[in-house]
Amino acid sequence: MSLTEARPADAEPPGEPSTSRPAWRRAPIFPILLIWIVLTALLVAFALVVPARLMGAAASPTMREIETTFTSFSLAAAPVAALVWAILLYSLVAWRYRGGGRPTDPGPPVRGNNRVQVVWVVVSTALCLFLLIWGLIVIQPSTSEASSTQAPLVVDVTGQQWVWNFEYPAAPGAQSDELYLPVNQRVLFRVTSKDVVHSFWITQMGVKVDANPGATTTISVTPDRLGTFDIRCAELCGLYHSYMQTHVHVVRAEEFRSWLATAASQAPTGEVPSPSPSGTATS
Amino acid sequence: MSATTVETPDTSPAAPTPEMGGFIRRLNAVTGVVLGLVLAVVAWQVSSRLLPQPEELSHNHHDDAVMIITFSVWAIGFLIGIGAFVGPVRWLLGRDLTEADEEFLAGKDQGVARYFRFTTDHKVVGIQYLVLTMVLFGVGGLLAMLIRTNLIRPGSPFLNPTEYNAIVGLHGIIMIIATIVMVTGPFGNFIVPIMIGARDMAFPRLNALSFWLLFSAVPVLLAAFPLGGIATGWSAYAPLSDQSPLGMDAFLVTIVIFAVSSGVAGANMTTTVVRMRARGMSWTRTPIFVFGTTTSVALGLVAFPMFMVAMILLAMDRGLGATFYVASGGGSPWLYANLFWLMGHPEVYVILLPAFAALLEITPVFTRKPLFSFTAAVVGIAGIVGLSLFVWAHHMYVAGWAPALNGPFMVTTEMISVPTGLLILVLLGTLWRGVVWTRLPVLAVYFVLWNFIIGGVTGIYLSDVPVDQAEHGSMFVTAHFHYTLMGGALTATMGAVAFWFPKMTARMLDERVGKIGFWTAQIGFNITFLGMFAVGLAGQPRRVADPSSTFAAGNLVSSLGAYVIGIGMLIFLYAIVHSWRNGEPAPGNPWGGKTLEWQVPTPVPLENFAVPPVVTSDFYSYGEPPETPAPESVSVPRPADAAAPGERPLEGSAS
Amino acid sequence: MTAAATHVVVHDSPEVVWRRQRLGVLLLIVADVAFVLSLVFAYLYLRGLDTEGGWLPKDGPQPAGAGLGWLIAAVMATSWLCYRWAESSARAGRRELVVLGVLAAVVLVVADLALQIYQMVTAGFVVADGSYESAFMALTGYHVVHLTLTFLLGVGIWNRARLGLVDADTSHLRLVGFWWTWVVLSAVLTAAVTSLTASPHAGS
């Protein structure tokens, strides 16, 4: 109410002359508000249901965090997008000039409106801050994880046109072209490349880091779901970039130990160990 | 003899003056192409004989060096042949061009022939850019259709991986180059000088130079096709680009030429705007479109040299065996990535700013309202320009080059949404209660706002490090940037074309056909790229010739959508070409615009203004009584006492 | 109609033209600054990364001495002084001195070009030897490009001064002066950067 009373005093936009009706009830506010609410509801529903579904079942806390981030960003963006679209829709229908030829009457000569501008900037800055703080907090775990008591399992990942090669320093000589990981155990990947830049991507775990020639990058994750997931190369690396994909088998700790032992014993000539335990892994 | 030349101005050029200047009258694009080709063949033969043949065949630097030399010589030969160096040489000799020469160069009385010469008239350059841009879009669009045809179902029998990679890179870079010049080229050259009340650009010969440089780069770029394409994607990441086929040499020479071209154009246009505005046109009275184009080219002026360096180092790697990007020689791919994105991110705003500014110019005209807030628009543009130089590493979150900097770069990147949001606010505020005259130009505003919100918000997702860790290198990114580049910038430019078409071609655009094409393309666009978001989220990597069958449904939808875009774009193109040739003659000011370009006659005479204009107010005073100060201009236009009922008529007439 | 169609050549005042040209030239120089800084960045970044100890490995060629680099910068600076002298002579209206000054500046540019090429040829390594060598050659090679352009501009100005074109209108002389100044700065920058050789990580 105070809003309405204050109006005549300061230079409010024209077209909102003071009446006894509260501001939000007046045309065009009311219909736009309505469209806005409807659109927001639709977008919120979309945000809650669709994106996370498309991303497939998360196989690590990292991925779950990403899904939550995605959803919460979508929720935050929903009202903003809905507002813009609501005004667009309404203006296209209600303010459209229906006569033939060029409009003769001009529109109201509004030049700015401090309140609207301030509110817009403040709200978008606030939203921006929300996203920022959220993002900065979410990047934290990777460092806090590093200080966790459990020593990580180290895997050396080497990209090479157009295959991935995995080595397990814990069992010297053990290497494979499909990745095997024990469930619920933190893994540290040390990633490098023999030729061009590749990018090591475990889709369902939300893990991605470039494999650069001449440098080693690291990333860590704790797989927490049993099963077989996709590893893809996410950086164009030449002819068969499309086919530079393989699988990761997340298995129970004891299965992993026995697999590692076999892999290490089969190692000598660098021949790819036949993935004998894969049957158990996918079971 | 002189009498005849005056009476038939279209056919014969002005009589050559007895002095040496007669020489430039015989040069044109044909002599340019001929000389360029001849010199290129000579350079090719000579360099392939003289350069040392490599001992080991693993890195054949010889062929790369030959290619680079050949392409560069072509460009230089072409420029000599078209007469680009006549001015500098005459300067060197101390025999500057005479007034008659300058007039000849401005294309006086030359009819159509002036479009094929080193013509300095900014309006000619603008038209040249417009046509070249459309050709580039045509080629890029055709390649897009090939890409989508290949992805229509898994198994892709249509293109093999080599061809696919080559085509994706070419599509990317052709589109990027086309979008960089699509506003500042045609409209920056044709419209901006008139808008600011100038007779031409500050440096007309540099203006012609910038166009013909770009022109000379196009055949080089297209030569990449037979030479194995650009098999690295448009970002040409090293060291993959070190080992790519010869098409890469074509790519890097193209970029070098293009960078020079845009540097020259940037210095020229910035000077024009800063120094040549009409009397009375203070910065606050300068149209917003001028701000958009100027900041865009000025940003390009600092950004593109970095790209040029990235490419010159690549040329040294490829042609001379340098090891800038080769880890085994102490180089690093991160050097390339940093240089590339230092250019690459400002570049996206180089593309976006003028396109958005065109919308800001269009909206007041078609709502018959002043621009909602000129200050906010300028602040928005300035904020974007300032921030855009400090966000580049958001393309490299997962590169591992400096994980500690991911946080700070996330901060700068997300902050850009605030100034960008301001521009959106100004557009919305201008639409607010306007008398929306829904012609084609203003439809672009609607579609851009729809598309760009999607593109912008998905950009915000990507700017978040954890999300980018999941989505980097996936089709999600591809969908994001098509929403900003095509849904935002290109769509806005289609509006700009429709808006300025009558002024530039002196014909009215066929709106009915144009609108059909526009709507079709927009609907197809949203189908295509929403589908692409879906496969991106599901984990389809970019630049894969043969995506796994998990993504088949989404890819099918995208491909079908792409055909719809293609059809729509063809219809739009038909409207343009047909109207250009047969459209109704356009009046001087069909939209009732207030900016200066609408005040000069159509077709615009050489030197634009018979009398230099004097500006006494800004150009957005729609609905404001002349010379009223601010308090009245924001007052209610209807009688205040008739408030509630008074509101009805306007509303009623609209609903 | 005829009046409007008549082509009137309107001349802007020399001051207006000068301000315009100055801005244009400065902007072109800005672009070149961005270019040089990118090369400097390439040098320093590779040096800082020292990928696989590949920046100046012990068994590789020795780096070029810094002394010659500074000499090259110094010669360029002298050339610049000559050019400045020519400019002040022009203000004093002494055509012979302008011609002489510019000529001296151009000759020093040629000398600098010779020195620069000498430095590159006698460096004891080639571009392909490694990242240091590549980055060094890129920076010094770009100085060659700078010098060549400066030479052409200088010859043009010298010729124009000789023909008396600088007497009334010194604007071109001063415009080329801006470029000359930038080339000196970039020569100093190049000398300073290339004098940093060993990688900061080389010990570890």
Ligand code: HEA
């Ligand atoms: C502005 C830039 C732009 C535009 C408009 C487009 C338009 C299209 N793009 Fe493009 N695209 C890129 C820029 C652009 N693209 C870039 C940079 C890449 C990355 C490349 C890489 O990975 O390296 C890419 C990659 C890319 C891919 C990913 C390939 C892969 O990673 O495997 C795909 C796949 O579907 C695709 C599809 C399409 C389609 C269907 C269109 C359609 O919309 C095309 C429709 C046709 C046209 C738009 C042209 C016709 C219009 C006219 C002739 C008239 C208009 C004229 C004026 C307004 C002056 N594009």
Ligand code: HEA
């Ligand atoms: C015109 C082109 C254009 C534009 C405008 C943008 C705008 C933005 N882009 Fe985009 N981008 C590209 C073109 C563009 N981009 C291209 C070509 C690539 C890929 C290159 C390649 O790899 O081939 C890319 C890639 C890309 C990446 C890297 C992805 C990856 O490879 O991993 C990122 C990550 O941060 C990103 C972020 C952003 C952000 C934050 C914006 C922001 O500017 C968006 C700001 C706008 C809004 C947010 C909407 C409006 C604002 C409001 C309504 C206010 C309120 C809203 C909030 C507070 C959220 N972009």
Ligand code: CUA
């Ligand atoms: Cu490896 Cu793509």
Ligand SMILES: [Cu+2]
């Ligand atoms: Cu970016």
